[in-house]
Each structure stands twice: as C-alpha cells, then as structure tokens.
Amino acid sequence: MPTLLSWGRHPQTPQTPTPCHWPDDLSRGLADLQRQGRTTLAYGAGLSYGDSGLAASDHVLHTIGLDRFIAADWQTGRVTAQAGVTFEQMLSVSIPRGWYLPVSPGTKYVTLGGAIANDVHGKNHHRHGTLGRHIVRLGLRRSDRAPLVCSATDETALFRATIGGLGLTGLIEWAEVKLMPIRSSRIRSVTQRFDTLDEFFALSATLDLQHEFCVSWIDCGAAGRSLGRGVYMAGDFADEGPLEVAHPRRLTMPVTPPVSLVNRATVRAFNALYWRHATRTPTVRTGSYAPFFYPLDSVLQWNRIYGPAGFQQYQCVIPEASARDGIAALLREIAASGLGSPLAVLKRCSDLASPGLLSFPMAGTTLALDFPHSDRLTHDLFPRLDAVVRNAGGRLYPAKDAHMSARDFQDSYPAWTAVEALRDPQLLSRFWQRVTR
Amino acid sequence: MTRILLVGASSAIAAACARRWAADGAQLMLVGRDADKLEAIARDLTVRGAASVSTFVLDALDTPRHAEMLAAAVHTLGTIDIALIAHGTLPNQQACQLDVSQTLRELASNATSVIALLTLLATHLEGQQHGSLAVITSVAGDRGRPSNYVYGSAKAAVSTFCEGLRPRLFKAGVSLTDIRPGFVNTPMTAGLPLPAMLVAEPDTVATRIVHGIARKRDVLYVPAFWAIILLIVRLLPRPLFKRLSC
Structure with missing residues (x-):
C-alpha cells in the first residue's frame, strides 16, 4: 500500500495508512493499533505542512473516506458532515443554495476535520476570526470512551481542546458548521501595490475596515529601500451575480524534479515581474471566488516543484505593538539569506478570540512563506527568525511547522498542558512528541 | 426528475454514481445489506440535492426476496x-x-445473484418499454487469469448473459450497459498490491459511468484505456498466455 507524507514532504517519514470509510472503522482502527501497542493519528487530506499531521508511530488512520454529509438546513445555513468532507465538496453543495464557508484557508482541499484540528483562519480573520468560532458541535471517537458529542455547552473542556487541538483529543468523526450567506459567488476585488512595509500597514489600517477579505503578497527578496514591497488584495462577495460552483481547469505537477525549481534566480525573476504587474493605483475587477481564494489550487501537487528534499513553510504571528518592527526584522533576515520563495503572504489578524485552546492567530500581523528545505534553513535562518519572533512576543503556527523548539512552543502556547491532560492516550503526533519533551 | 434503483448502493462506485445523480435532483432507492450504511448514504445524497432517497435492506443472495424489493421500488x-x-x-x-x-459462494455473490436480478429487472423494464439497465462487471471477465479466475469467470458469466439479453431489451427501447471497471481505489481493493499508475478514483470512474448510461452505451470500459489493454490481453495466443503468471 502506498505510504503518505506531509504536504511539505519534510520530514520524510512515510506514514502507513489504515483506510477508514465508515465511523466504526475509526474505533476499529484505534483498537487494532492499540492491540499492536501503537499510537496513531487521523490523516485527512495531508495538507499540514510539517509533522503535526504525522503519527509518532508512523501508522495513521486515513479518514478522507469519511466524506458524507449528514444533514443540512438551508434556511439557517447549518451543515453537519463527516470529518473527511473537503471544503471543495462543502462549497459545491452550499454555493448554489447561497451559502459559503464562514472561514476558508488558502486551499479548498482541506477536510473539515483537519480544518477544525488546526483551527484554520482565512482572509477574513479580521471579521470572522477562526473556523472554531463557527463550529456548533462535533462528534469525537476516543479510545477510552464511548462516542461523544462536544459543544460550547456539552463537554466544553474537550470541545475547546479539540478546536486547534491538532487531532490529539480524539478522532473527529463529524462536525456541524454555521455557514455565511452570500448573494453571488463572484468576488469584487481591489488590487494595489505598495512600495514599503509602512505603506502596507497604512493600506491595511484603512482598507481592512472596508473589506471582508484582505491579504497581501510580499516580495521576500526585496531589500534596502524596497524592503517590504508587495501587492495588497482585498475583496468582497458581489451583491449581484450568479451562484456558480467554479470548475476551473486544473493542471497537475506530473513529476518531482530532481532539484528544486525554486531558487534564488527564479524567485527574484518571478517576484520582480509579479510586483511590476500590479499597479500603484487600485485595480478593481469582479470574478469567480476560486482564483481569489484558492490561486494555488489550480496546480495540483504543486508541492513537487521543491524537488525531492521538500520544503518548509514559516508562518508566525507578531502582536500588534511590535508588528511593524518585528516583520521588518524578519524580512531583513530573509532578504539577507537569499532563501525564500515567491509564496510569501502578509495579513493582519484581529483580536476575535477562538474557543480553541491552541488557536494560532492573535491580534497582530502574520507572515507566511515557503522555503525549499536545506540544512542552512534549519541551522541558520530559522533560528534567527525564531529569535525575532520570540523577542517580539509572537508565535509559530503548528500546522505549518517542522522545526520549532519545545521551549518556544511551551512558552507561546501555555494552554498546551490542558490539551495534554485531555489527549487521547492512543493519539500522538510526531509534532507533539517533539514539542512536549 | 430521474428515478433510479441502485442495488449494492454502499459499494464505492455505486455511491459515487449516486452522488452525481443526486446533484441533478434524482429520486433514488438504495438497496444493500447494511441498514446503517444505507441510511448514512441516504442522508448524504439528500444534502447533495436528491429529490428523495429511500432504502431497502436486502442481501442479494436472498433470491426469493428480490421480487419484494422490486415491488417496493415500483x-x-x-x-x-x-x-x-x-x-x-x-x-x-x-x-x-x-x-x-467458498468458490460457489463467490460465484453466487458475483454471478448468479446478479443474473437473478438482471432477469427480474429486464422483464420489468421491458414491460415499461422504457429505462436503462446497467450492471458492474469487470475487465477481469474478459479473460480468465491464474490470479483471479473465480472472480473473472463470475464476471464473464454476467457479461455473456448481457450479450444475449441486450438485443431482447433493445426491441423494447431499453438499454443494457455492461460496465467493466479496471482497478479502482475502493475498500474492496484496499490492501492489494496494484500498480498505482493504473488505479482510478471512484469519482473519476463514476463520471464515465453516469455519462455512459445516459448515452445508452452497450459496453463501457472504465477508465477507457482498459479497452486497449484488454484487447491486447485477449489477443495473446494461448500457448504464450498459459506460460504467464498474471
């Protein structure tokens, strides 16, 4: 049977899957592995970048087959579905009926269970917060209890530990989510480039208030006077237009090239072109939701472009007060290293609190960027970036992580002990093993 | 609104087809052994847009109850x-x-129970003078191979039965589609050492099946490239074929 890796293909610890298609397969899978003296972890779409989705035992329960809807109320926009239902499936059903996911990350291929376990956020964090705020109830299967239902009123502690709980508090079997109404599936977007980091903060301070969705692309190679230049993108669902599920043509990266196609030269060329392509004055256009929310979904398995060594994403959030200086310091380190890739994203997050104990966002600014994996990254650049984040009072995103130290994790997520206390003893990830030492 | 009867509804391929029909607002009746699974699929299809979904619990080997199932469907x-x-x-x-x-049991679940249902449904659709009958066989039925000739011969029996039944139904305006999947990534094939290049997803397979039934195709290899592979397999001379161990 083919083995599985994480999205970043680093660390390269292949996972042996037990396919789960029905809820009882979860309990059976847990019991079978328990008998073999093994812990395990749910593996859905495999889109976590680092090792948070990899089992410490390297034996996962593959839950993508739990992909059935359970109920929907199109009057109130509440949908209940099994954990393996992807956001793509959810949208294909909800858009024609005038509903959209209240929170959506940068890919629609994530599963509902994975999205809850990582308490994902999206371009509207400043309005809607994380996904966890929109989860009404969820069903858990644990090795030490009968199947149970958690919500803000029942099994509250487990509910809060499960949202953003990295799949450790039980196997998420199903969840009920509150959708948001839309009048059209088209997005009216505004794009505008900025020359400096200060300009980004100025744009964000005014335009974030006016738009539902905001995100910026940033040229991570630009240094000196150009440091922090990028392109600001904002959007809102149009008031009028069709309710259409997008079926864009999709390409697949067919093979893994022997070396990474992302290197200093290609990044510099791409970034300069992309930045220049955007105009200084706002460009307004209206188009489908898909390219606006999920530009990378148009190339399946794009993670292969980084070659056999894979890549790592660095995503941190820096609190409001130190955001300007912290982000500038990070960008200076990255530009000086000459590493980095065209996929660099900057976004302001709000103080809307999540019920989740280990939720990543906080009021401040988040920076995310991809790097081809190399030893220099792990031993030189990342420790420098970690020091900046630490001094600024920020933290890293477990869903993207393959490197953070136990100390940084425990300092920046003090509630980890509460999650550890509620962890199902049969569930353990490589990430958790690494950061709770 | 299309009215659809699905026997073996909890099989991965059937369930994937059902999702497509549900999205188009079909009315479905699901038949299968496991009441809980049928119920879960029925709920899923309802959310996906089916006009209505009913279920009927039946073990296909229980031939005497086939007529009761058909009466419920009607x-x-x-x-x-x-x-x-x-x-x-x-x-x-x-x-x-x-x-x-065990061999006879497998022949019953893959051949005789299928032929029993085909007999019953063919006569009913013939009487309606309308409808599309479809059955999932396999590329394995095209030629017996040492690695799975019990399965292959059961599927071949159904395919040959269809060859004879099709002209009869044609005269009544009823189509009969013999669907021959290759390797599909389903719970049935989980754990088999299949060549990854040749394994299709149920969703891909379902697109072609739903389309093929709508176009009243006679024989449908899914994915289509299996037609070429099986043509070559059938053409291999017997003196050579018996020396192979596939």
Missing part, C-alpha cells in the same frame, strides 16, 4: 428510469482453490 419510484446493479465481492483466489464451498 411502489416508491413508480417508473424506473435507471437500474444499476453494483454489488459484488473480491474473492481470495488462493482460498477458493482449496475450498469448493
């Missing part, structure tokens, strides 16, 4: 526009070679 659906027979098992060839009763 009662619920009225006219049947599409009937798809999709139940089946994947025998362990090695075990069958050592156990006659």
Whole structure:
C-alpha cells in the first residue's frame, strides 16, 4: 500500500495508512493499533505542512473516506458532515443554495476535520476570526470512551481542546458548521501595490475596515529601500451575480524534479515581474471566488516543484505593538539569506478570540512563506527568525511547522498542558512528541 | 426528475454514481445489506440535492426476496428510469482453490445473484418499454487469469448473459450497459498490491459511468484505456498466455 507524507514532504517519514470509510472503522482502527501497542493519528487530506499531521508511530488512520454529509438546513445555513468532507465538496453543495464557508484557508482541499484540528483562519480573520468560532458541535471517537458529542455547552473542556487541538483529543468523526450567506459567488476585488512595509500597514489600517477579505503578497527578496514591497488584495462577495460552483481547469505537477525549481534566480525573476504587474493605483475587477481564494489550487501537487528534499513553510504571528518592527526584522533576515520563495503572504489578524485552546492567530500581523528545505534553513535562518519572533512576543503556527523548539512552543502556547491532560492516550503526533519533551 | 434503483448502493462506485445523480435532483432507492450504511448514504445524497432517497435492506443472495424489493421500488419510484446493479465481492483466489464451498459462494455473490436480478429487472423494464439497465462487471471477465479466475469467470458469466439479453431489451427501447471497471481505489481493493499508475478514483470512474448510461452505451470500459489493454490481453495466443503468471 502506498505510504503518505506531509504536504511539505519534510520530514520524510512515510506514514502507513489504515483506510477508514465508515465511523466504526475509526474505533476499529484505534483498537487494532492499540492491540499492536501503537499510537496513531487521523490523516485527512495531508495538507499540514510539517509533522503535526504525522503519527509518532508512523501508522495513521486515513479518514478522507469519511466524506458524507449528514444533514443540512438551508434556511439557517447549518451543515453537519463527516470529518473527511473537503471544503471543495462543502462549497459545491452550499454555493448554489447561497451559502459559503464562514472561514476558508488558502486551499479548498482541506477536510473539515483537519480544518477544525488546526483551527484554520482565512482572509477574513479580521471579521470572522477562526473556523472554531463557527463550529456548533462535533462528534469525537476516543479510545477510552464511548462516542461523544462536544459543544460550547456539552463537554466544553474537550470541545475547546479539540478546536486547534491538532487531532490529539480524539478522532473527529463529524462536525456541524454555521455557514455565511452570500448573494453571488463572484468576488469584487481591489488590487494595489505598495512600495514599503509602512505603506502596507497604512493600506491595511484603512482598507481592512472596508473589506471582508484582505491579504497581501510580499516580495521576500526585496531589500534596502524596497524592503517590504508587495501587492495588497482585498475583496468582497458581489451583491449581484450568479451562484456558480467554479470548475476551473486544473493542471497537475506530473513529476518531482530532481532539484528544486525554486531558487534564488527564479524567485527574484518571478517576484520582480509579479510586483511590476500590479499597479500603484487600485485595480478593481469582479470574478469567480476560486482564483481569489484558492490561486494555488489550480496546480495540483504543486508541492513537487521543491524537488525531492521538500520544503518548509514559516508562518508566525507578531502582536500588534511590535508588528511593524518585528516583520521588518524578519524580512531583513530573509532578504539577507537569499532563501525564500515567491509564496510569501502578509495579513493582519484581529483580536476575535477562538474557543480553541491552541488557536494560532492573535491580534497582530502574520507572515507566511515557503522555503525549499536545506540544512542552512534549519541551522541558520530559522533560528534567527525564531529569535525575532520570540523577542517580539509572537508565535509559530503548528500546522505549518517542522522545526520549532519545545521551549518556544511551551512558552507561546501555555494552554498546551490542558490539551495534554485531555489527549487521547492512543493519539500522538510526531509534532507533539517533539514539542512536549 | 430521474428515478433510479441502485442495488449494492454502499459499494464505492455505486455511491459515487449516486452522488452525481443526486446533484441533478434524482429520486433514488438504495438497496444493500447494511441498514446503517444505507441510511448514512441516504442522508448524504439528500444534502447533495436528491429529490428523495429511500432504502431497502436486502442481501442479494436472498433470491426469493428480490421480487419484494422490486415491488417496493415500483411502489416508491413508480417508473424506473435507471437500474444499476453494483454489488459484488473480491474473492481470495488462493482460498477458493482449496475450498469448493467458498468458490460457489463467490460465484453466487458475483454471478448468479446478479443474473437473478438482471432477469427480474429486464422483464420489468421491458414491460415499461422504457429505462436503462446497467450492471458492474469487470475487465477481469474478459479473460480468465491464474490470479483471479473465480472472480473473472463470475464476471464473464454476467457479461455473456448481457450479450444475449441486450438485443431482447433493445426491441423494447431499453438499454443494457455492461460496465467493466479496471482497478479502482475502493475498500474492496484496499490492501492489494496494484500498480498505482493504473488505479482510478471512484469519482473519476463514476463520471464515465453516469455519462455512459445516459448515452445508452452497450459496453463501457472504465477508465477507457482498459479497452486497449484488454484487447491486447485477449489477443495473446494461448500457448504464450498459459506460460504467464498474471
């Protein structure tokens, strides 16, 4: 049977899957592995970048087959579905009926269970917060209890530990989510480039208030006077237009090239072109939701472009007060290293609190960027970036992580002990093993 | 609104087809052994847009109850526009070679129970003078191979039965589609050492099946490239073929 890796293909610890298609397969899978003296972890779409989705035992329960809807109320926009239902499936059903996911990350291929376990956020964090705020109830299967239902009123502690709980508090079997109404599936977007980091903060301070969705692309190679230049993108669902599920043509990266196609030269060329392509004055256009929310979904398995060594994403959030200086310091380190890739994203997050104990966002600014994996990254650049984040009072995103130290994790997520206390003893990830030492 | 009867509805391929029909607002009746699974699929199809979904619990080996199932389908659906027979098992060839009763059981679940249902449904659709009958066989039925000739011969029996039945139904305006999937990534094939390049997803397979039934195709290899592979397999001369161990 083919083995599985994480999205970043680093660390390269292949996972042996037990396919789960029905809820009882979860309990059976847990019991079978328990008998073999093994812990395990749910593996859905495999889109976590680092090792948070990899089992410490390297034996996962593959839950993508739990992909059935359970109920929907199109009057109130509440949908209940099994954990393996992807956001793509959810949208294909909800858009024609005038509903959209209240929170959506940068890919629609994530599963509902994975999205809850990582308490994902999206371009509207400043309005809607994380996904966890929109989860009404969820069903858990644990090795030490009968199947149970958690919500803000029942099994509250487990509910809060499960949202953003990295799949450790039980196997998420199903969840009920509150959708948001839309009048059209088209997005009216505004794009505008900025020359400096200060300009980004100025744009964000005014335009974030006016738009539902905001995100910026940033040229991570630009240094000196150009440091922090990028392109600001904002959007809102149009008031009028069709309710259409997008079926864009999709390409697949067919093979893994022997070396990474992302290197200093290609990044510099791409970034300069992309930045220049955007105009200084706002460009307004209206188009489908898909390219606006999920530009990378148009190339399946794009993670292969980084070659056999894979890549790592660095995503941190820096609190409001130190955001300007912290982000500038990070960008200076990255530009000086000459590493980095065209996929660099900057976004302001709000103080809307999540019920989740280990939720990543906080009021401040988040920076995310991809790097081809190399030893220099792990031993030189990342420790420098970690020091900046630490001094600024920020933290890293477990869903993207393959490197953070136990100390940084425990300092920046003090509630980890509460999650550890509620962890199902049969569930353990490589990430958790690494950061709770 | 299309009215559809699905036997073996919890099989991965049938369920994937059902999702497509549900999204188009079809009315469905699901037949299968496991009431809980049927209920879960029915709920899923309802959210996906099915006009209505009913279920009927039946073990396909229980031939005397087939007529009762058909009566329930007629009662619920009225006219049947599409009937798809999709139940089946994947025998362990090695075990069958050592156990006659197991071989006969596999032939019952993959051949005789299917033929019993085809007989019943064919006569009903012929009487309606309308409808599309479809059955999932396999590329394995095209030529017996040492690694799975119990499965292959059961599927071949159904395909040959269809060859003879099709002209009869044609005269009544009823189509009969013999669907021959290659390797599909389903619970039935989980754990088999299949060549990854040749394994299709149920969703991909379902697109072609739903389209093929709508176009009243006679024989449908899914994915299409299997038609070429099987043409070559059938053309291999017997003196060579018997020396192979596939």
